[in-house]
Amino acid sequence: MSVATLALRNGRVWCGYGLPIAQAVAIHGNRILATGSDDEIAALTGPDTKVVDLGGRLATPGLNDAHLHLISTGLIQGWVDATAAAAPTRDALYDALRKRAAETPKGAWVLGRGFDQTRWPDGQMPTADELDAALPDHPVALVRACGHITIGNSAALALAGITADTPDPDGGVIGRAGGRLTGLLAENAADALRAARPAPTLEEIIRAIEAGGQLLARFGITSCMDAAVGQIDGMTEIRAYHLASRDGRLPVRVWATLLGDPGSSIVEPCHDAGLVTGVGNDMFRIGGVKIFTDGSAGGRTAWMTRPYAGQPDNYGVQMLPDDELFALVDRYHGMGYTLVCHGIGDAAIDQLVRAYERVRAADPDHGFRHRIEHCGYVDDALNRRMIAAGILPAPQQVFIHDFGDGYVAVLGPERALNSYPIGTWDRLGMKPSTGSDSPVCSPDPFPNLHAMLTRQTINGTVLNPDEALTAEAALRAYTEHGAYSTGDEDVKGRLLPGMLADIAVFSRDLLTAHPGDILNDTRCELTVLDGRIVHDLLEGAA
Known part of the structure; x- marks a missing residue:
């Protein structure tokens, strides 16, 4: 021995x-x-x-955080903290932005992330006019907590080439009112604003990987899935990961999900280099391919079969038509990738289930564990179809804690109470994992665990207590089921010899x-x- x-x-x-x-x-x-x-x-x-x-x-x-953005988590350490904890009111947020502007050369970008307008007394989005008044000498990009909505001021919009006459891009919405820009950019509409900002250097990305991983280690998180690698600077991120791993600067195990959206995909160059699902080592491994099919519920951009409360014409944002999504899923599956696609609203989830059902029908014995990331709003029929097609839900239960009250506000109590039904998935044997979607939420596991145990929001509202888990089941979601979701249950997730x-x-x-x-x-x-x-x-x- x-x-x-x-x-x-x-x-x-x-x-x-x-x-x-x-x-x-x-x-x-x-x-x-x-x-x-x-x-x-x-x-x-x-x-x-x-x-x-x-x-x-x-x-x-x-612990295994089954869905977060590690590079972004590290990069935003230097941004203005716009979360409710740091900026509980709109005025407090603008004060923080002004303070950062005072320390920033005129003309340089001021960036913030984390606001949730549903946590403010008036529930209203920030606007370009308000940002112009607060920071007249700097371009500003203010990213909502969900990451699916960005507010830009006039200087930022001008640098991005966005005017009141700019058409909405496919899968995106440019906010307008009275013929003027409001500053709101939803989903793909924010791409131009991101492109207008200076890209981080290779070394900055490596430092972000290192800083993000060190943060996770302080919470007991030893493994994570990095969602949508390539979203910030394409293949530079793959290079950064390999260099971080080679040089001992990777503080957490990473299952890297490749961005597969049309126009920004890094799947093809990765495939040409032989980087398909499973390639790598125990510290850094290529995972699946991510395609976005909708937005976020709190931002009213998740694609729903019923409209949002108080907005009878708003069903959210459908990112891709059926034929385009189906072709991408078929192609990526055939190239040797697990699919880990973003779907929050029930319409988006139904679209993904149909795409995965096609793959199962064409290749009934395939061993891929295709996933639906977030998987916020389902019914019994969708769950049964997911089981039949071997599809895993990959939710973030901390969303209940952080955003549950916002769900009630934008969806109404009936739909909100059954958000992210992990108890049902656990009882059905669907092996649900959990994660933080950091920097959407903090990677701190304790609000996540609390939400699984209680279904309580930050304000104490309880969203269907029947969906709560036992303590041991909650830990299983954070360990064994996270390992299962990446095909690693034989090597991690439990403490057994070997x-x-x-x-x-x-x-x-x-x-x-x-x-x-x-x-x-x-x-x-x-x-x-x-x-x-x-x-x-x-x-x-x-």
């Missing part, structure tokens, strides 16, 4: 759903050697074994703690990635 290189003792080790709780875990190199009692693990230690006393704390498999040594240790027992305490008074105190301690707040480790 090998001797442990690292041992965690005197704790409660949750090895995975349905498995017995252990006291200790032994690691050899980058793999789990054994779990068991303190005495059993002590027999596997030697004079060179690093031993950490957990002091009764809970250890779990490393599996990758990724572990998170928490200040509270997530299996027994009150949900309010998990939300408000819990932290990750130790993170082990690939057998190495990469985050450590414990004192007195021996």
Whole structure:
């Protein structure tokens, strides 16, 4: 028997759903050697074994954020924080933007992200006129929390070449009122504004990967899916990931989803280089291909079969017609890629299910685990069709916490209460994962866990408590089901001998703690990635 290189003792080790709780875990190199009692693990230690006393704390498999944007998470660290926590009112946001402008040379961009107008008393979007008044000397781009709506001021719109006469692009909306631009750019309409800003350098992208991964490690997240790699600077992002991995600057395991939208796809050059689903190593692997089919519910751009509350003509934004989406899905599947397409509204989800059903009918024995990212609004019929076609839901339960009250406002109570029904998916055996969609929401796992346990919004509204999970099922969504969604359930997501040594240790027992305490008074105190301690707040480790 090998001797442990690292041992965690005197704790409660949750090895995975349905498995017995252990006291200790032994690691050899980058793999789990054994779990068991303190005495059993002590027999596997030697004079060179690093031993950490957990002091009764809970250890779990490393968390897997099954959908976020790692590069963007790192890049926005230097942007103005427009979230409700930092800017609870429109005036507070404009004050923060003005402060940044005072520190920024005239003519240089001021960027902010995170606002949610449904959290403000009047519920109204910011406007170009308001931004012009607050920051007359700088181009400004203010991105909504969901990432699907950007507000630009007049200087920014001019640099992007957008005028009141510019037609709406396919899959996008340019906001207008009284023949004038409002500043609102929804979905593909924001592409011109992004293109007008200076692109980050290769080194800046690598630093963003490093900073984003270090942030995840502080939360006990050891694996993630980076959604839509290529969205910021095309193949430069693939190069950045390879260099970060080569140079030891990749602090988290990444399953990289390639942007596959028409006009901005990086699938073809990746395929030409042999980069298809599964290629890579345990730290960086090519995942699936992402196509956007609609927007966000809070931004009223998710494609619905029924209109938004108070807007009888607004069904959201359909990004692609059926024939174009079906052709793309058929092509990418045939090229060897898992499909991980964005669909939030029930109309968009139905379109994706039909696309995946076609693939299943043409290739009934295929082993791809095609996914629907977000998958916000479904009914029993859609769920049954997803099961029949082998489709996985990939939701972000933190959306309930952060945006649930906004869903009630824009959709009405009937539809909002059943948003992101993870309890139903779990009961149906659909193996739902969870994630943060960072920087849409913080990668902090505790609001996510709280939402799975309670279905409570940040204001205490409860959205259908029947969709809540047990504590163990919530942890399974964050670990084993996340691994399953990327085809990695044999190597991670549980703490079994031979599996990758990724572990998170928490200040509270997530299996027994009150949900309010998990939300408000819990932290990750130790993170082990690939057998190495990469985050450590414990004192007195021996």
